[in-house]
Amino acid sequence: MTDERPWERWLRREPGTPDAGPPGPEPPPWGQSAGPAVPAPGRPTAVPSGSNRSAPGSRIWTVGDVTRAVRDVLRAGDTFRDLWVEGEVGQVTVSAAGHCYFALRDGRSQLACVFFRAQRASSPFEARTGLRVVAHGRLDVYEAGGTYQLYVDSLQPAGFGDLALQFEALKAKLLAEGLFDAARRRPLPRSPRLIGVATSPSGAVLHDILHVLRRRWPLTSVVLAPCQVQGDAAPASIVAALGRLARWQDPLDGTVPDVLILARGGGSPQDLWAFNDERVVRAVAASPIPVVTGVGHETDVTLVDFAADVRAPTPSAAAELVVPSRQEAAAALAALRGRLVASTERALGAGRAALEVERRALARVHPATVLAGERQRTAELLDRAGRAIERRLAGDRDRLGRAADRLPLLVTGRLAAARAELGAAAAGLAALSPYATLERGYAIVRAPDGRVLVEARATAVGEQLDVRLARGALDAIVANVRDSE
Amino acid sequence: MANGPVETLTFDAALAELGEVVARLEAGGMPLEESIALYERGVALHARCAHLLDDAELRVQRLVEEAGGALRAIDLRPDDVDDEAGTSA
Numbered sequence: 122m123t124d125e126r127p128w129e130r131w132l133r134r135e136p137g138t139p140d141a142g143p144p145g146p147e148p149p150p151w152g153q154s155a156g157p158a159v160p161a162p163g164r165p166t167a168v169p170s171g172s173n174r175s176a177p178g179s180r181i182w183t184v185g186d187v188t189r190a191v192r193d194v195l196r197a198g199d200t201f202r203d204l205w206v207e208g209e210v211g212q213v214t215v216s217a218a219g220h221c222y223f224a225l226r227d228g229r230s231q232l233a234c235v236f237f238r239a240q241r242a243s244s245p246f247e248a249r250t251g252l253r254v255v256a257h258g259r260l261d262v263y264e265a266g267g268t269y270q271l272y273v274d275s276l277q278p279a280g281f282g283d284l285a286l287q288f289e290a291l292k293a294k295l296l297a298e299g300l301f302d303a304a305r306r307r308p309l310p311r312s313p314r315l316i317g318v319a320t321s322p323s324g325a326v327l328h329d330i331l332h333v334l335r336r337r338w339p340l341t342s343v344v345l346a347p348c349q350v351q352g353d354a355a356p357a358s359i360v361a362a363l364g365r366l367a368r369w370q371d372p373l374d375g376t377v378p379d380v381l382i383l384a385r386g387g388g389s390p391q392d393l394w395a396f397n398d399e400r401v402v403r404a405v406a407a408s409p410i411p412v413v414t415g416v417g418h419e420t421d422v423t424l425v426d427f428a429a430d431v432r433a434p435t436p437s438a439a440a441e442l443v444v445p446s447r448q449e450a451a452a453a454l455a456a457l458r459g460r461l462v463a464s465t466e467r468a469l470g471a472g473r474a475a476l477e478v479e480r481r482a483l484a485r486v487h488p489a490t491v492l493a494g495e496r497q498r499t500a501e502l503l504d505r506a507g508r509a510i511e512r513r514l515a516g517d518r519d520r521l522g523r524a525a526d527r528l529p530l531l532v533t534g535r536l537a538a539a540r541a542e543l544g545a546a547a548a549g550l551a552a553l554s555p556y557a558t559l560e561r562g563y564a565i566v567r568a569p570d571g572r573v574l575v576e577a578r579a580t581a582v583g584e585q586l587d588v589r590l591a592r593g594a595l596d597a598i599v600a601n602v603r604d605s606e
Numbered sequence: 607m608a609n610g611p612v613e614t615l616t617f618d619a620a621l622a623e624l625g626e627v628v629a630r631l632e633a634g635g636m637p638l639e640e641s642i643a644l645y646e647r648g649v650a651l652h653a654r655c656a657h658l659l660d661d662a663e664l665r666v667q668r669l670v671e672e673a674g675g676a677l678r679a680i681d682l683r684p685d686d687v688d689d690e691a692g693t694s695a
Contacts, residue, residue: 312618322668335664340617342665344679365669369677447659450617454655457624461648464631468641475638506642 184267192262195269201260206232206271207279208256210248223248225256225271233270234258240274245389253279277390284390288397292424295399300406301427307411309431310379312445315342317366317378317410319359320436322347326386330415330440338444344369344378350385355395359383360404367409380443381410383425384436387418396423405429415439565589578604612647612654620658624651 182190195201208225215221219238224231234256236248248254258273295301316334320326322345334343346369348362349355363381370377383405385393395401396416405412406428416423419434426432433439566574567587574580580599588595612620627648631641667679 314616331664331666339664340658340662343667345666345668345682347668365671365677369669369679371679450621450655451659454621454624454652454659457621457628458652460628460632461624461645461652464628464634465641465645465648468631468634468636468645469638473638506638509642 185264188262188264188267191269192264195260195262204258204260204271206256206258207253208232210250210252210254213248213250221248223250225254233268234273235270236273236276244276246276246278248276255279284394284397288424291397291399291402292427295402295406295424295428300402305406306430309411309413309443312338313341313378313380313443315344315371315376315378316443317344317346317369317381318384319346319348319362319366319381320384321350324386326384326436329437330382330384333437333440334444336447337441338447340447341444342376344371350395351388351392352395356398356400359395359398359401363404363408363412378410381408381412382415382436382439382443383412383429384415384439385417386436387421390421393417393421393423396425398424401425402428413439413443576604577602612650615651615654617655617658617662620651620654624648624655627651 206225208227208231211224211226211231213221213223219241221236221238221241223234223236225234226232234248236244236256241247246254255277256271256273257275257277258271260269260271262269299305318327318330320330327345331343334341344366346362346365349358363383366378366381383396385396393416396414402424405414405425411430412428413431413433414423414426414429415433415436415438416425417435431439431442433442565588567589568574568580569585569587572579574586580586580602582599582602584599586597586599588597615623627644630636631644631648636644666682668682670678670680672678
């Protein structure tokens, strides 16, 4: 084809082309003129007087006038401002500045296209020779070349239009059915025991998801249902995987998945198309277990995202969403530990106070000898409790770590103080004379060997006893022993 | 108070019980022996939670469907996943 020649010319010119400049009328390869030969702007030039081409009412135009007039016509209406053009890509040239020039062809004609660097950068799709594409942009005149061309702002593979229509039609249908209702969305478990993952068993996506879960919340389990995520077989494969996860129950502990992740890595709209499939969307909507989708990149939206209980922008983000944070859990745990320590200290303080009340009651009603026994028993109890706590605390100290090191010191310090206080009080009581009690009518009875008698059967008929009263004493002889009283 | 050995409790269950223990201790009004028992239970629960947070290992299994439609799970070690990720796009 002869139309290849201007391209070659363009390529030869390329090195001399300045590499800078914003997207603008860079000379296109199909221009025949090597440089702007723009005449004085504006008005048509009068027909030279010597012309033999004069005609009534006519005038001679400059090249620039014609070009601008055509441009004005092109720009006048809305027709060429917003065009979708489908065709096959001819030869593609990319300038040093990053602008892309190509022609769109069909069987009969071709259309010059410019795809500037800024627009190319945000396009997931590149023009490649031989591809059928749909280009969107505006038609305008390149004055220096005297050509018109399509200034492309987006490029899609051909067939995209059909897919986009399918997408919108299915979306409208499912929306009308209520499949996308916000009220259908279920809350996720705060910390799932078993996470079902439906994705490709190979590839970075599963790896990324597991990586996030290991870092963020390894206190859970994952069950993977492998599935194809691309191609004609993908929709049925995804539906089957979701079904398997829904009926899975761990034979050992009976655990069932309490949240599902449906994920796929980034790709072209065609790559992600399975996630717009009606069967897949319906399966997600009907899932008995809440579903989090993480399909493609942040900018990709598929229909399953609308049906999901939660839509995450990426697979990794989906993993982040379904589990709590280990850091936050550790902080909550540390806060509870602080309250455990503080409340235990208070409880021990209350116990000590209660003990004090009982001790005072004992001191009022019991003879000193009994009190001494009580004192010893109480001291032993307290000692035992103290030892138990100290033993416990010594073991705890390692486990609780440095932050909790204060606890054992505080608790044992408090117990030691309580013990000392109790000891002092009891010693004071012991100093009370037992004879003061005798003033209230009590007597102390001793056997001949000096034992204090507290039960009748400790003596025998005929034995001589020493009875000590508040004032004076009696030598008494046992006449009878009544053991039963 | 929930009972049973703390070693079998999940993190959530242990943390929830620890919360109850703390709430009871904070409410007060119980015998000293009971306070001490609660405290010891609390320490054990805390140790259980801390252990799970520090030492838990994510368990990963892969479902396989048998001919009859029955499901079976096989353990997937981290290496398996890494290998697969490394050998395919």
